[in-house]
Amino acid sequence: MHFSPLVRRAGLFCAMSGLAMLAGCAVPMAGKTIHTTNTVYPAIGPYSQMVQSGNTYYLSGVIPLNRAGNAIEGTTIEEQTRLVLTYIGEILKAQGMSHDNVVMSNVFMKDLNEFAKMNAVYGEFFKTAPPSRATVEVARLPRDVRIEIAVVATK
Numbered sequence: 790m791h792f793s794p795l796v797r798r799a800g801l802f803c804a805m806s807g808l809a810m811l812a813g814c815a816v817p818m819a820g821k822t823i824h825t826t827n828t829v830y831p832a833i834g835p836y837s838q839m840v841q842s843g844n845t846y847y848l849s850g851v852i853p854l855n856r857a858g859n860a861i862e863g864t865t866i867e868e869q870t871r872l873v874l875t876y877i878g879e880i881l882k883a884q885g886m887s888h889d890n891v892v893m894s895n896v897f898m899k900d901l902n903e904f905a906k907m908n909a910v911y912g913e914f915f916k917t918a919p920p921s922r923a924t925v926e927v928a929r930l931p932r933d934v935r936i937e938i939a940v941v942a943t944k
Contacts, residue, residue, distance in 0.1 A: 820842060824846070826880055829851070830858030838880060839880055844943050846884060846886070848939055848940045850897065852934045853870075853872040866903040870906075870911060873936055873938050874911065886942055886944055890942040891920040891940045892943050894940045896922060897925060899933075899934070920941075
């Protein structure tokens with residue numbers, strides 16, 4: 790992939806500046822802006838933590854890894870759900886948003902028999918005007934975690 794000198798300079802600035810550590814960094818691309826924050830684990834593959842298009846922000850699926858991204862944290866669905874939603878809050882906060890800005894969430898669970906437990910924790914983060922949501926059981930998730938959540942937010 791070829792990036793213009795301006796985009797390369799912006800990316801280099803993000804990587805070298807303290808701004809990325811404090812609030813997040815943005816690299817403009819054609820029709821979209823890529824956002825990252827160091828308050829959660831880095832992307833563990835060829836994807837972006839968050840992509841902005843207009844006033845809409847798309848957060849990639851978040852799983853319950855430690856901040857270094859090299860180990861699973863939490864063993865129960867409650868612990869893993871709480872960590873994932875906390876990380877989502879930190880990613881949103883880096884762009885001046887909160888869980889209140891989330892308009893859609895996609896929840897991927899290893900075992901839907903744990904839905905009630907997940908839902909109880911989920912409700913702690915979305916108390917009023919919760920977003921629309923799809924919840925599905927999947928055969929397997931990255932790193933064999935119990936849950937992954939991806940959200941869409943607007944500003």
